[in-house]
Amino acid sequence: MFFKKTVKYVGEPMTHLESIASSAVRAAIKVKASVIICFTSSGRAARPTMPVLSVVIPRLKTNQLKWSFSGAFEARQSLIVRGLFPMLADPRHPAESTSASNESVLKVALDHGKAAGVIKSHDRVVVCQKVGDASVVKIIELED
Numbered sequence: 001m002f003f004k005k006t007v008k009y010v011g012e013p014m015t016h017l018e019s020i021a022s023s024a025v026r027a028a029i030k031v032k033a034s035v036i037i038c039f040t041s042s043g044r045a046a047r048p049t050m051p052v053l054s055v056v057i058p059r060l061k062t063n064q065l066k067w068s069f070s071g072a073f074e075a076r077q078s079l080i081v082r083g084l085f086p087m088l089a090d091p092r093h094p095a096e097s098t099s100a101s102n103e104s105v106l107k108v109a110l111d112h113g114k115a116a117g118v119i120k121s122h123d124r125v126v127v128c129q130k131v132g133d134a135s136v137v138k139i140i141e142l143e144d
Contacts, residue, residue: 020135024128031139034123037109039089039102039130040074051118054078054086055109087112102129110142 014022028036028050037053056078058071071088078086089105106127113119121144128137 016135020128020137024126024137027137027139028124028126031124031126033126033139034120035113035118036126036128037106037113038128039105051083051085053109053113053116053118054084055089055105056086057089057105085113085116085118102131 024036024038027033033050035051035053037055039055039057054075056071056075058069060067060069062068075086075088078084087109089108106129110119110125113125119125119142121142123142125140125142126137127140128135130136
C-alpha cells in the first residue's frame, strides 16, 4: 500500500541501465569531469551536459566458414548525436573480458579523447563499464 502511494507520486523506479547512467552523470557533475567514457556493445548512451566518449565493443561471430563482427553500424549511427564521440574498439577485447584488457581499451579510449580534444591533462573522467556481471562507474583523474 505504502509503495503504491509512493510510486504514484514519485513515478516508476528506474531500470538498471538508467540507474547506472544516472549515477555516472551525477558523479561526473559532482567531480566536474570533462568527459564520460561508456563501454557499450549496443551503442545506446545518455546525453548529459559533458561530452560522452562511447566505446563500442564489437562482437565477433563465426559459422566455421566466415567471420563477421557487429558494432560498426552502432558506432556509425552514434555520429549523429551531438556531444557523443563514438569509437570502435578492437574486437579482440570483448566487452565481458578481463580487467587487463578493459584497461588497455580504456587507455586507447583516453588517447582517442585527447586526440579529439575533449580530454586534457589533469582532467577527471567518469568511466562506465561492465566487469563480469557487475556494472561499474569509476572516476579517474588524469596525470599528464
